[in-house]
Amino acid sequence: MTEEIRCIGCGAIIQTENKEDMGYTPKSALEKGLESGEVYCQRCFRLRHYNDIHDVQMTDEDFLRLLNQIGSTDALIVNVVDIFDFNGSLISGLHRFAGNNPVLLVGNKVDILPKSLKRGKLIQWMRERCHEVGLRPVDVVLTSAKKKHEMQELLDVIEEYRDGRDVYVVGVTNVGKSTLINAIISATAGVDNVITTSQFPGTTLDRIEIPLDDGASLIDTPGIIHRHQMAHYLAKKDLRLTSPNKEIKPKVYQLNAGQTLFLGGLARFDYLQGEKTSFVVYASNELYLHRTKTDNASDFYAKHVGDLLQPPTQDDVAEFPELTRFEFSVKEPSDLVFAGLGWITIKDPGVVAGWAPKGVDVVIRKALI
Structure with a gap:
């Protein structure tokens, strides 16, 4: 068994596989550290040399x-x-x-x-x-x-x-x-x-x-780590599309009952019952939105996830969890929230459903805006 090496800054066991876990250091840095007799994890190295704190x-x-x-x-x-x-x-x-x-x-x-x-x-x-x-x-x-x-x-x-x-x-x-x-x-x-x-x-x-x-x-x-955050199911390149870094621009959709909105291939919103009304989507400006009929939405998703409906990309579809459905009866102005992705504001009474990757929370809350 290989003797474990510990960071002299924080005591974490040094590892070179997972950047997000404690004790990570690049292989090249580990080799240099072993030569000098001073092995630091990347977190401590950045703190020591750049005064930069990296979350673990x-x-x-x-x-x-x-x-x-x-x-x-x-x-x-x-x-x-x-x-x-x-x-x-x-x-x-x-x-x-x-x-x-x-x-x-x-x-x-x-x-x-x-x-x-x-x-x-x-x-x-x-x-x-x-x-x-x-x-x-x-x-x-x-x-x-x-x-x-x-x-x-x-x-x-x-x-x-x-x-x-x-x-x-x-x-x-x-x-x-x-x-x-x-x-x-x-x-x-x-x-x-x-x-x-x-x-x-x-x-x-x-x-x-x-x-x-x-x-x-x-x-x-x-x-x-909150297990129910969308970020845990996304590749880093997709996080850049879904995590806004500037002011989000609300998008308004007029929907009839029986219509569906897709938020990329990551989530889905169904308007099931109610009068024709407007819904406001608050999500990253980079996220592609697509409207279709609810009756054929599941077939449409199966056919287009990974190409028209991105993220996830085609490379990541096989690993991406299936979408799970949550239904809500709305009586007052509310937000349907897809944890970590955004929300859709519902102004009028009706019945709606939200779909998100299995494990990601979909909840109703009092409208924020």
């Missing part, structure tokens, strides 16, 4: 263990969610592990939503959704990790609520948490004051500690 993934069990540890400390918990994928990135049960610690909810990627949406309305809507799952954040802050002025406002709010305590930043994968942490480092370090590794003592497998001026720490935790 934990299993649900690891994350629950970490949450239990946080609950026994005296700290401020900053829970980062992706506003575009709010349902897919909210950590259900977080309130049970927080103990008496306050939770500050940070909605990232606010720049993705249409500018017509008022911030006050969005914050109120987020509070309502949190209350539905038992989470009572002390405050809700909207931000974009890409914009520096937003970072300073967030830092001011964190400073207000932490009251001299440590700060734990938690979130599921793909919410932009590592981008947020890097922006915070940039904002607090200043352009001229380059951070060195000595400022990151005790970088361990499950946390990176960033010292604050008063002796407390800002602690970055690995991203928890």
